[in-house]
Amino acid sequence: MATKQAGVEPQQTPGSLDECRRCALWEQATQAVPGKGPRHAPLMIVGEQPGDQEDLQGLPFVGPAGAMLDRALAEAGVARKEVYVTNAVKHFKWEPRGKRRVHKTPAQREVNACHYWLERETGEIAPKVIVALGSTALRSVLQDSKATLQASMGNAIEHEGQVVVATYRPSFALRARRRDPRTRLSGDRRGLARGASARHASSQG
Numbered sequence: 136m137a138t139k140q141a142g143v144e145p146q147q148t149p150g151s152l153d154e155c156r157r158c159a160l161w162e163q164a165t166q167a168v169p170g171k172g173p174r175h176a177p178l179m180i181v182g183e184q185p186g187d188q189e190d191l192q193g194l195p196f197v198g199p200a201g202a203m204l205d206r207a208l209a210e211a212g213v214a215r216k217e218v219y220v221t222n223a224v225k226h227f228k229w230e231p232r233g234k235r236r237v238h239k240t241p242a243q244r245e246v247n248a249c250h251y252w253l254e255r256e257t258g259e260i261a262p263k264v265i266v267a268l269g270s271t272a273l274r275s276v277l278q279d280s281k282a283t284l285q286a287s288m289g290n291a292i293e294h295e296g297q298v299v300v301a302t303y304r305p306s307f308a309l310r311a312r313r314r315d316p317r318t319r320l321s322g323d324r325r326g327l328a329r330g331a332s333a334r335h336a337s338s339q340g
Contacts, residue, residue: 176260196220277299
């Protein structure tokens with residue numbers, strides 16, 4: 136029989152994000168990082184989780200990956216102030232490496248636990264289009280643990296009355312050590328451009 140982790144209440148219905156104990160990630164994070172953007176924004180961008188700077192500042196997409204996202208949005212013709220940005224997981228999961236805190240991919244149980252918050256955000260914002268950055272975000276948005284980025288990129292997926300577009304995480308290109316990071320970044324821009332196009336099409340439909 137599985138034992139419950141100390142400080143974890145998977146079935147909790149917390150009154151606020153800061154009170155959330157649905158998984159154990161709150162224990163090592165500085166704070167929970169909520170989404171940010173206009174209410175009823177037509178376009179929502181969902182990343183995987185906060186990074187080091189996001190964890191310290193309490194704001195989504197403010198670190199190096201956020202700067203890359205801003206550039207990609209600008210090239211896609213989308214103003215950041217018109218977009219609601221959030222993450223599938225609201226606490227920073229990391230491991231120490233020397234003096235640095237290095238990103239660790241959230242486990243599926245952690246993604247599932249935090250979907251409570253993403254579902255609330257999606258209901259409140261009611262975006263026409265959701266751009267999922269990376270496979271973790273995609274699986275959370277679609278509630279499909281088998282969804283893959285490779286199979287979904289380039290497609291506009293109809294899901295519960297919204298259009299879902301998948302593309303790379305900005306931090307993926309930042310951390311990549313291969314020879315073609317610019318190709319990945321251009322894929323990131325294309326995904327955001329598809330999201331912008333779908334947003335305009337939805338608003339006129």
